[in-house]
Amino acid sequence: MRIETCYFCSGPIYPGHGIVFVRNDSKMFRFCRSKCHRAFKAKKNPRKIRWTKAYRKTHGKELVTDPIYDFEKIKDTTIKYDRKVWVDTIQAMGKIEELKKKKEDKFFERRMKRAEKDKKKQMKSNLIKHSVLISDPKIREKVEKLKEEEDEKRKLKEEKNKNKNLNVGLNKIMDIEYNIKEEKNENKKENKKESKKDKKEGQKNSGDKNQNKKSKKKKE
Numbered sequence: 424m425r426i427e428t429c430y431f432c433s434g435p436i437y438p439g440h441g442i443v444f445v446r447n448d449s450k451m452f453r454f455c456r457s458k459c460h461r462a463f464k465a466k467k468n469p470r471k472i473r474w475t476k477a478y479r480k481t482h483g484k485e486l487v488t489d490p491i492y493d494f495e496k497i498k499d500t501t502i503k504y505d506r507k508v509w510v511d512t513i514q515a516m517g518k519i520e521e522l523k524k525k526k527e528d529k530f531f532e533r534r535m536k537r538a539e540k541d542k543k544k545q546m547k548s549n550l551i552k553h554s555v556l557i558s559d560p561k562i563r564e565k566v567e568k569l570k571e572e573e574d575e576k577r578k579l580k581e582e583k584n585k586n587k588n589l590n591v592g593l594n595k596i597m598d599i600e601y602n603i604k605e606e607k608n609e610n611k612k613e614n615k616k617e618s619k620k621d622k623k624e625g626q627k628n629s630g631d632k633n634q635n636k637k638s639k640k641k642k643e
């Protein structure tokens with residue numbers, strides 16, 4: 424008798440329990456209860472539903488990669504009977520279970536330490552937010568000091584973010600483009616002025632030439 428695991432929540436399915444669904448391509452899906460079966464029929468993704476093992480593993484809430492999980496593996500080949508191996512495995516089972524529990528507990532403690540930090544942060548922000556409600560003047564002073572410190576920190580952060588958002592590289596390119604445009608405009612204006620001057624001078628010259636021609640004619 425084998426204890427199967429639920430396809431949806433990865434819970435144990437003891438003999439005589441649960442539902443089996445066989446797909447068109449003969450793949451077996453086992454479910455521990457109707458809740459899991461219903462969720463499967465509704466095409467829910469177990470990684471996105473909070474009460475499943477898959478969700479907890481993908482979101483770093485449980486130990487996933489550890490050499491202790493390599494012990495338990497299904498083997499298709501049958502092993503030749505050996506009394507020593509048999510005794511060793513039976514004795515090891517309890518020890519491995521103990522080790523597993525210890526490791527999981529340690530992981531849980533580490534996770535909860537981080538959670539405590541977040542909790543403290545939350546409490547701090549709550550105190551600052553509702554500092555008006557504090558009746559004890561001494562505590563209120565402390566909280567107001569905290570508030571000032573937090574404000575300063577926030578301002579510093581905002582300034583840093585502003586500098587980040589400016590994106591110096593882009594700005595430089597924009598500046599260069601702007602300068603090039605201005606230069607072009609100035610060049611155009613100068614060219615126009617020069618061309619106007621040229622035209623005027625040309626007219627003058629031509630006028631001079633005409634006059635010269637006239638004077639020449641007169642001389643003749």
Ligand SMILES: [Zn+2]
Nearest residue numbers: 429432455459
């Ligand atoms: Zn299940």
